[in-house]
C-alpha cells in the first residue's frame with residue numbers, strides 16, 4: 001500500500017493509502033452488489049461521484065434510493081437522471097429528531113438498503129438511525145478530522161490559518177464527525193483561497209475517496 005500524490009488541479013494533494021488492489025478485485029468480482037442508500041441535503045456532487053463509480057465498474061454497488069430533506073435540490077435531479085428513486089423526507093414535518101430518523105429507517109428498509117452513505121446530509125442523527133445500521137453508515141466531511149468538526153469546516157480551516165486541510169470519510173457514531181476514519185485526502189491551502197475556491201479543490205478529492213471508502217468499509221465489516 002502506498003500513498004500517492006496527484007496534481008489534478010493547481011496544487012498537489014495527498015490521499016491516504018487505498019485498499020490493496022486484490023481487495024478491490026475481490027470486491028468487484030463479489031456476487032452481490034452493495035445495496036446503498038444515499039442521504040443528501042444539497043447539490044449531490046458526491047451522489048453523482050458514487051453513481052459514476054458504479055457506472056464505470058469501479059464500485060460493485062447499487063443505489064437503491066436517495067433520501068433528501070430539502071425540496072427542489074440538485075441531488076434529487078441527479079437521482080432522476082440516474083434512474084434512482086428519490087424520496088423527499090422533510091425534517092420540518094417532524095417535531096422530534098427521533099421521529100424523523102424513524103421514517104428514514106423505515107424508508108431505507110423499504111428499499112432494502114444495507115449501507116447508508118451520508119453525502120452532504122446536514123442533519124444531526126440519533127441512535128434510532130445509528131442502531132438500525134450498526135457500523136454501516138458512512139459520512140463524508142470536508143476537513144482532516146479530528147480537526148474542524150461540524151458546520152462550515154472549510155471556513156473554520158481558513159479562519160484557523162492552517163496550511164493544509166482536506167476531507168475525511170468515516171463511520172457515523174452518535175458523536176458528530178467522530179467515528180472510525182476510513183480514508184482521508186489532504187489539500188494545501190493557497191494564500192488567496194476563499195471558501196469557494198478551497199471547496200472546489202476539496203470536492204475533487206471527496207469524489208475520489210468516497211467510492212473507495214465505501215469498498216473499504218464493506219471489507220472491514222466482513223472481516
Ligand code: GRF
Nearest residue numbers: 043044045046120140141142
Ligand atoms: C461535501 O463537501 C461534504 O463533505 C459535506 O457536504 C458537502 C456535500 O456536497 N458533508 P455535495 O452535495 O455532495 O456536492
